[in-house]
Amino acid sequence: MDERARAIEELYRERYVGFRNALATVTGSYESARDAVQEGFARALASRRQFRGDGSLAAWVWQIAFRAALEARGVPEASIDDVLDPQLVAPERHPSLTAALATLSPRRRLIVFLRYFADFSYADIATACDVSEGTVAATLAQAHQALAETLEPEGALQ
Amino acid sequence: MTDDLLEQHFSRVENPLNDSDWLAVRRLARRPRRRVALVALAAAAAALLVAPAFGLGGRVLDLIRGDPAPTEVQTSFAAGNESRERLFEFAAAAGHELHDRFSPVIPGEARGVAAVETPDGPIYLWVAPTEDGRQCWLIQAGEDPATGRPYGGGSCDGIDRTRAIQPEGPGWTIERPSVLILHVRVYDAAVTRVQLEFEGRAGISLPVVSGHALGTVPKQESVHLLSVVGRNADGEVVERWTAPQ
Numbered sequence: 001m002d003e004r005a006r007a008i009e010e011l012y013r014e015r016y017v018g019f020r021n022a023l024a025t026v027t028g029s030y031e032s033a034r035d036a037v038q039e040g041f042a043r044a045l046a047s048r049r050q051f052r053g054d055g056s057l058a059a060w061v062w063q064i065a066f067r068a069a070l071e072a073r074g075v076p077e078a079s080i081d082d083v084l085d086p087q088l089v090a091p092e093r094h095p096s097l098t099a100a101l102a103t104l105s106p107r108r109r110l111i112v113f114l115r116y117f118a119d120f121s122y123a124d125i126a127t128a129c130d131v132s133e134g135t136v137a138a139t140l141a142q143a144h145q146a147l148a149e150t151l152e153p154e155g156a157l158q
Numbered sequence: 159m160t161d162d163l164l165e166q167h168f169s170r171v172e173n174p175l176n177d178s179d180w181l182a183v184r185r186l187a188r189r190p191r192r193r194v195a196l197v198a199l200a201a202a203a204a205a206l207l208v209a210p211a212f213g214l215g216g217r218v219l220d221l222i223r224g225d226p227a228p229t230e231v232q233t234s235f236a237a238g239n240e241s242r243e244r245l246f247e248f249a250a251a252a253g254h255e256l257h258d259r260f261s262p263v264i265p266g267e268a269r270g271v272a273a274v275e276t277p278d279g280p281i282y283l284w285v286a287p288t289e290d291g292r293q294c295w296l297i298q299a300g301e302d303p304a305t306g307r308p309y310g311g312g313s314c315d316g317i318d319r320t321r322a323i324q325p326e327g328p329g330w331t332i333e334r335p336s337v338l339i340l341h342v343r344v345y346d347a348a349v350t351r352v353q354l355e356f357e358g359r360a361g362i363s364l365p366v367v368s369g370h371a372l373g374t375v376p377k378q379e380s381v382h383l384l385s386v387v388g389r390n391a392d393g394e395v396v397e398r399w400t401a402p403q
């Protein structure tokens with residue numbers, strides 16, 4: 001196995017759960033998200049020579065898995081803002097977080113999910129969502145503010 | 159609200175189950191590549207025979223017939239327009255004497271010209287006319303799985319066509335794991351077939367469609383193209399290109 005294949009395997013073993021959880025907000029279920037992550041990593045492994053190596057491997061694989069998820073939904077060219085509506089899979093587990101997330105646009109919600117479920121860096125999110133790092137920082141700052149307004153009255157976590 | 163506090167909120171709703179299966183990923187990755195319907199050379203050639211040459215606004219389009227290029231390929235040609243135009247502007251601004259001029263490609267008129275199946279998957283040749291009647295082409299060897307954009311490379315006709323046969327490759331086109339790609343641009347309409355001769359290995363013969371021939375040879379450490387012979391429909395030698403010494 002070559003070095004790039006090993007890097008993809010390492011990424012998979014370390015980040016699988018985060019990828020699946022983040023993607024589940026797009027696909028609507030953990031099962032379909034699992035399929036998309038499996039498909040995404042398989043495509044990345046088969047096409048690893050096309051990874052230029054000058055960016056984040058995690059972001060590259062995420063984009064592939066994200067496309068696989070869109071294809072599975074029958075909307076391969078879908079825009080996050082127009083069609084997709086990332087949501088928590090089990091909103092009843094945290095109603096106040098669900099309410100807070102509902103105040104964000106779909107794109108901001110996806111950025112938040114990538115940050116807190118997939119543990120993506122700002123740079124990874126920028127690549128994954130095809131926006132600048134500054135936009136990610138500004139979006140997360142705005143999201144923090146919006147979430148704070150809803151969540152902080154709740155007080156300390158239970 | 160801090161990152162840490164938000165992380166705590168999200169940890170309450172995340173699914174900790176690890177149902178990963180790397181071996182399944184590897185099995186999926188070994189699936190046979192999707193076989194995309196090839197643009198049949200014979201069909202394209204037949205279309206050439208029955209399709210009358212036509213002009214559009216003075217642009218010469220008679221050499222481009224075949225399946226319309228998919229949107230991603232058209233987008234790729236459009237993006238190439240921007241980068242080529244910038245390149246010409248930079249060169250002019252830097253004071254370089256230009257032996258060519260920029261003419262935009264018409265992405266909506268991009269067509270499939272040839273395709274070959276290889277162990278690395280199909281390779282396509284897409285061609286689009288420029289506004290001043292030349293051609294640009296894209297040799298596509300798959301797509302970037304992250305973006306869906308065509309993966310490949312291409313070029314455009316220069317303004318000064320001093321040779322009737324202009325080969326590309328091996329070694330000057332995109333890298334593939336198992337094969338070397340050979341592309342020959344042919345400017346003489348009488349040439350219907352090109353014969354490529356190599357040093358130390360058997361030559362190959364390729365049909366010419368819409369002024370292009372596309373083929374591959376198995377990858378070896380050293381492949382040196384010696385000559386390209388252009389023949390007409392009767393098999394007579396019409397043109398010959400010889401590699402510079």
